[in-house]
Amino acid sequence: MSDLTFDPKAFLATASNKPGVYRMFDAQGELLYVGKAKSLKKRLASYFRKTGLSPKTEALVARIAQIDTTITANETEALLLEQSLIKNNRPPYNILLRDDKSYPYVFLSSNDDFPRLGLHRGAKRAKGRYFGPYPSAGAIRESLSLLQKTFMVRQCEDSYYRNRTRPCLQYQIKRCKAPCVGLVDEAEYAEDVRHSVMFLEGRSNALATELNEAMEQASSELNFERAAELRDQIALLRRVQDQQSMDTEQGDVDIVAAVVTPGGACVHVVMVRQGRVLGTKNHFPRVPIEQDAGEVLAAFLPQYYLGTAEREVPAEIIVNAEHEDFAVIAQALSQTRGGNLQISHRVRGNRKRWLELAQSNAEQSLASLLANRQHIQARFESLQEALSLDEVPTRLECYDISHSSGEATVASCVVFGPEGPLKSDYRRFNIEGVTAGDDYAAMRQALLRRFGRIQEGEGKMPDILLVDGGKGQMKMAMEVMQELAIHDLTLLGVAKGVTRKAGMETLFLNDPHNELVLPGHSPALHLIQHIRDEAHRFAITGHRARRGKARTTSSLEGIAGVGPKRRRELLKHFGGLQELKRASAAEVAKVPGVSKKLAEQIYAALHSD
The missing domain is CATH 3.30.420.340 (UvrC, RNAse H endonuclease domain)
Structure with a gap:
């Protein structure tokens, strides 16, 4: 009988350097641990070093029989997915908090003449808008501090606000326009609130441009300390702008992506309920090599949803290929769920990002399978x-x-x-x-x-x-x-x-x-x-x-389509190379003049190690 022990060397050889979530299973298929990583390959490699492991980690590693990974667009999405998986599965090697706090949000009141911004956690009973969720309360406090400096919208509690007879310290240090004592009219304040909403919705290009111009001006005047402060503010802006595609609070969808290569096929299923990714699963059907992804999906979907009575059928299934049988399959699944069902291929927005992540994970999982020694x-x-x-x-x-x-x-x-x-x-x-x-x-x-x-x-x-x-x-x-x-x-x-x-x-x-x-x-x-x-x-x-010419002066040099002007725009937009490296491909594509394809090339070049 062949050796069924887990081979970390073969697994790590195909592990991705991208951010994501990893799940460790024992020989019985029981989930042991869920973790997140900025670089999956580097993080997972740390478990298999010869020395320096804690007794708990050594015990965990001794039980590992399988590791599954899910690639995400950035660290924020990895954190959100990790927490969702921990809450749903409660793995024995994860630390489980008793209070089980919910994710924090930025709250903007709507019942006041002069609305307030603040941090909110828990039930959403108050009337107003909620932006988020965010990975931590610290991230929100940084965001609120930046908004306070930029737009000066009040953040004080209503009880404090209604009992003021003179401006507080926040007015003196230019972090509030003192609406409590009438030092700003409603129209001007409403404009500041609108700008804050634009920022919180991720539409802050105008603000970023203004800060970039100020940074360049300070630099030209040799005021490098001020330029550094502005650079840090730009970095905060971009960091807070991370789109939370792993949690959108709407949509019951399954994303099914099939990949076929010489050697096998993988179908990766992502389950989304109320806009939150609940989990992912790989399937490796045995298919002839001449079949394409559409043919694999046409065979997989009926078996997956109709073969098990307990399988929940969502209102929408998003796939990464087309096939002429999808119309018939959708009708059959509609009868099973007792309502309309749609099989979508061409999608936009968050659904498109979900589909791209599903396909990326299918490719990575298939590569790991093909690298398996057995x-x-x-x-x-x-x-x-x-x-x-x-x-x-x-x-x-x-x-x-x-x-x-x-x-x-x-x-x-x-x-x-x-x-x-x-x-x-x-x-x-x-x-x-x-x-x-x-x-x-x-x-x-x-x-x-x-x-x-x-x-x-x-x-x-x-x-x-x-x-x-x-x-x-x-x-x-x-x-x-x-x-x-x-x-x-x-x-x-x-x-x-x-x-x-x-x-x-x-x-x-x-x-x-x-x-x-x-x-x-x-x-x-x-x-x-x-x-x-x-x-x-x-x-x-x-x-x-x-x-290509050998270039060593910059990580951006040598990327086709990125000349001196575009390099300057990229560095201006993110406030420096470090923040550019932190950005996902979708965020890089927001830079004026950078297409989605070029953004993916830039991301790949900056993470090629």
Whole structure:
């Protein structure tokens, strides 16, 4: 029987550096612990260090059999989701507070001629508007302090306000306009309240622009202390503006995202009730590789909702792909729930953010599954059977070529073993002295350099050499092996089929005329596609790095589409590089002139480590 113990090394190899929530389970599937992290990979790695763990943490780690992660847009969302999961599941290793305090809100009264702003926690009985929730009372106090300095809306209690006969200290230090004694008219005060509401709703670009201009003015006058104060105020503005997409107080929705890659499929379900994310779950259906996400969803939804009588069917299901059967599925589910049900694909606002997070988590969960050592071992054994080898191969190498019209040609070499990708053994070769666009000559140079070094005792000889390309690349590989007198190496050519669709590849085993066809559900084919796609990715990233200029002066330099002017706008908007790094991609997209696609590229570049 195979070893079922949890493998932290394989798990951490595919863990994300993004913020999110992690859940630890024991061998019986019982939830042990829920935690949040600014970087999931760094936080989870800290549990598996050899020394420095507390006895409680050691006991927790000893029971771990599985870890699930949920990626969020920022730390605020991670905190809210963590608290929701702790309240609903009460894991034994989490600290559970007896008072179970609710999330704090900013409250704006509506029954007063001169409304007040204040912190509120608990039942929402008073008439007015509630903004939030916020991750902590400290965050709200910082926000209220900033609003008080900027718009000077009163924050005193009504009993104190109604008994004033002269202005208090807040008026003297310019944090209030003293409406208690009539020193400001209702129209001016109402405008200050409107500006405060705009800020609390996240529409504070005008205020940020004003503060940025003041910061630049102070800097030009060499008043660096004032410039630093303004920079900190801008940072507070942006920090408080985090959109609470994990808690919107409206909507009963399930978000279902399917991802299909060579090697498997994952369907990630996010359950939202009254606007709050209650939990997430991964499903790994066994599907043929040629199926797309829409086909997987069309098969999954009826089984998931109609296969269990206790399953709650929400009013809306949001999916990440379309299929012609969704109309019929929606009718069937409507009858089950006794009311209308809608299956949505094109969504906006918070629903769009939920869908993006669901898809991101499906991709991450599938990557973790494919990195599982047992899963990889099964695929290696399947490859041995498919190629009729005497032993299970232990080292595969795959080569690919990448260039732009012959410019900056790069060859990649990726290596897979029974533990998955061996990234320390990956190699790139900058191809020189060949005709631009001649992929055969580029492949020849890469193979000669790589296997020439192996012949000299540098590196390990692979069991199987995979070459991405058709019969021509296969012939080139054979010629190089003959030239180097290497005769005991299995050669495998991988060419896209006529349809160029995943699952329809043509394989050549040791000879361009010896075609090998594997079924689309074959684990061996999944392994071949996985290593081929990894070689392609590694070649492209190397080519792009070589084509671009090496820049070391700023983290923003080297990002396509971010020139000097846009760098200045980004730094002005957030008040510095540190706050820009804290921002999510959605927040970066709010900067004037920055599209959503560019914002995602900037976010990825700043978090690439």
